[in-house]
Each structure stands twice: as C-alpha cells, then as structure tokens.
Amino acid sequence: MHITLRQLEVFAEVLKSGSTTQASQVLSLSQSAVSAALADLEGQLGVRLFDRVGKRLVVNEHGRLLYPQAVGLLEQAGEIEQLFHNDVGAIRVGASSTIGNYILPEVVARYRRDFPDLPLDISIGNSQDVINAVADFRVDIGLIEGPCHMADIVTEPWLEDELVVFVAPTSPLAQGAVTLEQLAAAPWILREQGSGTREIVDYLLLSHLPHFRPGMELGNSEAIKHAVRNGLGVSCLSRRVIEEQLDNGTLVALDVPLPTLVRTLYRIHHRQKHISSALQRFLRYCEPV
Structure with a gap:
C-alpha cells in the first residue's frame, strides 16, 4: 500500500467541499487529477469513501472513519514543513577550551539575544577532541586554537x-x-x-x-x-x-x-558536511564585531 499525502489532502478537501470541482479549485488541480487521486485512494483501501448521489459526493461511514486520521497526518506533515522552513534544528558546536571559555560566551550571548529559543549544543575539549568530533560528525562546526591536518576537514582562518x-x-x-x-x-x-x-x-x-x-x-x-x-x-x-x-x-x-x-584561531567542518542556513546564521555571529 502506498497512500500519499496528496491523496489524503484531496480526500479531505472533497469531503469539505462536497465535490471534485470545488476541491480542484481550492487545491489548484484539474478536476480529472482530483478524481484520479480519490479513485486511487479508494482503490488502495478497497472501500468507497463517498456515496455518489447524483453529482454530489456524500461521505459515508468509511470516509468518516478515515477523516480524523487523514487530518491528523496532514497537520503533522504541515508541522514538519514549518519546522524546516524556519530551520530551527539544533546546531552542535565544538570548541577548544580557550575559545569555549573566553571567546564563545560572548558569541553565544549575542546569538541568544536575537534567537533566544533556538537550540544550541556546545561541547568543549582540547583541539584534538574537537577535530575528532568534527571528523565523526558529532558536531557540525569546530573552533580550534591550532591548524588541523586531516584531509577530510576544511580548515578556515577565523581570528x-x-x-x-x-x-x-x-x-x-x-x-x-x-x-x-x-x-x-x-x-x-x-x-x-x-x-x-x-x-x-x-x-x-x-x-x-x-x-x-x-x-x-x-x-x-x-x-x-x-x-x-x-x-x-x-x-x-x-x-x-x-x-x-x-x-x-x-x-x-x-x-x-x-x-x-x-597565532591564528581556526574554524573547521567536515568536507562532506552540508552548511545549512541555520548554521550559516550562527556563523555570522562568530565574525568579529
């Protein structure tokens, strides 16, 4: 069975609109696409979801059973989209001890003033600890006090x-x-x-x-x-x-x-690490003021 969110969205809108014509206008789809999606959903479930009364579609007991489940799934999908639209995933930063104790607190304070609720995980160790964490993808970005000599890690001068x-x-x-x-x-x-x-x-x-x-x-x-x-x-x-x-x-x-x-302090990340917009946003606060 391969029920899609699109099929559930079409079903829910047909139920609310009472016709495939009205649903197609709301969803910006052709009427034939709406009818096909609804027919595919009914085919996969092996039941009719609506009784056909003339040109009207009247939800039946199967449709009433499905509707709250479909709405719940569509709401969860919307929450997932919103989550990544706002890019609020936790940023994991590894810092060597001098940076973590004497430089990073000011950076985090400025970041927190603008984004008080965004998750931020900080781990502090010596430079080799941070390099190992970056190499193992245990942190997204590393701030270290000496150069890094690993081929898989991108090293950029910072301060x-x-x-x-x-x-x-x-x-x-x-x-x-x-x-x-x-x-x-x-x-x-x-x-x-x-x-x-x-x-x-x-x-x-x-x-x-x-x-x-x-x-x-x-x-x-x-x-x-x-x-x-x-x-x-x-x-x-x-x-x-x-x-x-x-x-x-x-x-x-x-x-x-x-x-x-x-000496030069360095910013490091794994060569295969995707620099997300959330991470780019944090790195802007790491720049000298």
Missing part, C-alpha cells in the same frame, strides 16, 4: 590571538627584561599534548629554547594560571585568558626577546 609569556609578580623574571637563556632555565608549566595552545607554543616559543626546562603539564588554562600565580614556574597563554589577572597585577607579562607571539 587572530596574541599569546603572552607570564609569571607571578614575585618571580625573579618579573624584575626586568629577560633573556632566552633565563626562559630556558625556568620551569615551564604547559598545556597537555593535543592542546592547540601547546602546539602553537611549541612552534612559536619553545623552538627558540632548545634546552627549556619542562615543569609540568596541566589540562586546562585555569590550573596553569593558579600554578604560575603561586610561583611554580612560567607559562604562555592567550592574552584573553589572563587579561583580568594582568589588569589586577596577580600575574605579570614578560617582555621576551622575540617577535610578538600571534
């Missing part, structure tokens, strides 16, 4: 981000200009392997310190800030992450003998 080398104000390194030798001799507190921040720090900074002294690896920026503030070593994080502590003096930025450490 520029300054990195800052910092210590506690009581550190001997905070007393003036520092040398690369002093930095290499200091205990370094770094993000874990797989973090976008760690990859860029290795490339931009630690490559100039071939004999640097590793202190410890920590899984999030908040832990690193607390460790450095308590005098356990030196670190390098996004200025966005430590801006409040720099302003209140609980951490001190070092003037290192290197060019300004600037």
Whole structure:
C-alpha cells in the first residue's frame, strides 16, 4: 500500500467541499487529477469513501472513519514543513577550551539575544577532541586554537590571538627584561599534548629554547594560571585568558626577546558536511564585531 499525502489532502478537501470541482479549485488541480487521486485512494483501501448521489459526493461511514486520521497526518506533515522552513534544528558546536571559555560566551550571548529559543549544543575539549568530533560528525562546526591536518576537514582562518609569556609578580623574571637563556632555565608549566595552545607554543616559543626546562603539564588554562600565580614556574597563554589577572597585577607579562607571539584561531567542518542556513546564521555571529 502506498497512500500519499496528496491523496489524503484531496480526500479531505472533497469531503469539505462536497465535490471534485470545488476541491480542484481550492487545491489548484484539474478536476480529472482530483478524481484520479480519490479513485486511487479508494482503490488502495478497497472501500468507497463517498456515496455518489447524483453529482454530489456524500461521505459515508468509511470516509468518516478515515477523516480524523487523514487530518491528523496532514497537520503533522504541515508541522514538519514549518519546522524546516524556519530551520530551527539544533546546531552542535565544538570548541577548544580557550575559545569555549573566553571567546564563545560572548558569541553565544549575542546569538541568544536575537534567537533566544533556538537550540544550541556546545561541547568543549582540547583541539584534538574537537577535530575528532568534527571528523565523526558529532558536531557540525569546530573552533580550534591550532591548524588541523586531516584531509577530510576544511580548515578556515577565523581570528587572530596574541599569546603572552607570564609569571607571578614575585618571580625573579618579573624584575626586568629577560633573556632566552633565563626562559630556558625556568620551569615551564604547559598545556597537555593535543592542546592547540601547546602546539602553537611549541612552534612559536619553545623552538627558540632548545634546552627549556619542562615543569609540568596541566589540562586546562585555569590550573596553569593558579600554578604560575603561586610561583611554580612560567607559562604562555592567550592574552584573553589572563587579561583580568594582568589588569589586577596577580600575574605579570614578560617582555621576551622575540617577535610578538600571534597565532591564528581556526574554524573547521567536515568536507562532506552540508552548511545549512541555520548554521550559516550562527556563523555570522562568530565574525568579529
């Protein structure tokens, strides 16, 4: 059996109109198309839905039984059409920790002001976690702190981000200009392997310190800030992450003998991922203001 929504729509309109002629005008179909759809529906059900009284069609007991079911299905189909017409599906965003904790909240706040009821799922991990989620289609879009090297993932530059080398104000390194030798001799507190921040720090900074002294690896920026503030070593994080502590003096930025450490933040999606209008709408809020 292959009952179609069109057949049910024709049946319901014929019942309301009382004739195929009136129904054809409402549905913008030819009278022959309406009659054919009704005949096909009756043929599939194996019953007559109307009694033919002269030129009139009078609904019978079979038609009365079908009518509420047909109307219910047509209403559900209309709800489905409206759902996708408005494009209100949940958007799934994966963000690395610095972006998720220090950049994305402002983006989401602006988005929520205009679209308070649209579903939005945010997951936060390190950059490799986000890359894996994009590769497995577990998120629609990823925002990461380092480049992605997977062939199936499209990587686009998104924002520029300054990195800052910092210590506690009581550190001997905070007393003036520092040398690369002093930095290499200091205990370094770094993000874990797989973090976008760690990859860029290795490339931009630690490559100039071939004999640097590793202190410890920590899984999030908040832990690193607390460790450095308590005098356990030196670190390098996004200025966005430590801006409040720099302003209140609980951490001190070092003037290192290197060019300004600037990295690119990236937006990624799977090459086969369809960028829906809902996703495009969200991405507009991710652009710099």
